[in-house]
Amino acid sequence: MEETVFQTYLKSDTLFKKNRDILRPSYIPENLPHRDYQIDQLASILATALRGDRPSNVLIFGKTGTGKTAVVKFLGNEIKKSTGDMENIQYIYINCEVVDTQYGILANIGNRFIKDWEEHIPFTGWPTEKVYNRLKEKMDLEPRVTVIILDEIDKLVYKSGDDVLYHLSKINDDLKQAKVSIIGISNDLKFTEFLDPRIKSRLGEEKMVFPPYNAQQLRDILMQRAELAFREGVVEPSVIAICAALAAQEHGDARRALELLRVAGELAERNKEKMVTETYVYKAKNKIELDCVAEVIRTLPTQSKLLLFGMILNQESGTEKLNTGDVYSTYKELCKKIDVSVLTQRRITDLLSELDMLGIIHARVISKGRYGRTREIQLSVPIVEARKVLEEDEIIKELYGHKIKIQATLDFTQRT
DNA sequence: TGTCCACTGGAAGGGAGGGCTT
């Protein structure tokens, strides 16, 4: 084989076994530690389906990374195992963050019942009522039980209201032989307040709450996955404990814990280490946090990027604390330089609040007496990294090397 | 004690854009 730049990487002993997806959230292991109770509970509800009856609708609550999706998918696999190829139970999983419109959900479900050679429901174009009717008609061809899982159901409700849920939850009245039950998964306990009371009671026939994992439980989970994902003996025992402890601090998020472990492993491997050590966990923590910030900045609208860029320039020229007026005049200057329309100060106030909520800046309202009331603004992300990300943007690039003319007014009323 | 700065942040409404309906 020809020697390529990749050779050194391919040759070196890797820390991972073949399949490193085992540490990704999408992987569903053979058994789920510390979720026996929830599995039993949900299984007892779903068992009805195996007898050909309609299981109760279920609402599942729990914070991110508490195993909700994993348990539901796990039971999906179990059902498939016990029914074999007989398709008298349909298990349909929909993530409402991806499919988030009434039309999308109905079309998605409908198409599962339409054979490949038949006419599919198009992405768009049909009246929603027609999609619903087609779905009903196809579904009702056989006396089967359909379990529809709506993951992140709260996102759906916030975005498109509860019309779909209304239709889906009363679909059984319109079906002659088929039966439908719905499992809604949410990490927001309060989202049901936004539902019509009738829908609320129909959906919540059964309720389940997934508690967060504690550090010990997280350790067990990580241990199980680490054994599958890493070669023997390459992970220092304390690494698992630290990943678990860090994630336990953040409301017991198993997803976070696994991510830490995976990134730590990847960083160690990239450095051609023989072991994953504690240092790499902390490096992983930093990398994840930084990546997260970078992603937020990258997806900011142009106007907010300009605003942020202006604040960075100000800070680079030595002004620690800015007020709204300073930020606005720098922003205006930048806009004019590259010929972008200038938004009003009122609008900028709102954009600043957004940046504050995203944790990119820290802003608080202060009064300087005689000299008015304003926000005192500080960046709360590392300048160098933020700047690097901003300069990826085509529009910001044009400002490369720009020096600000209007320096923030030095605040002489400020006390130490 | 009152004044007045430099804003804040609410309210209302315009207009573009997207999706549904006719």
Next chain:
DNA sequence: AAGCCCTCCCTTCCAGTGGACA
């Protein structure tokens, strides 16, 4: 294709305000 409705961004207008200063 046209009309309708909804949402998102944004503007305009403006009353309200904490506290340094005269």
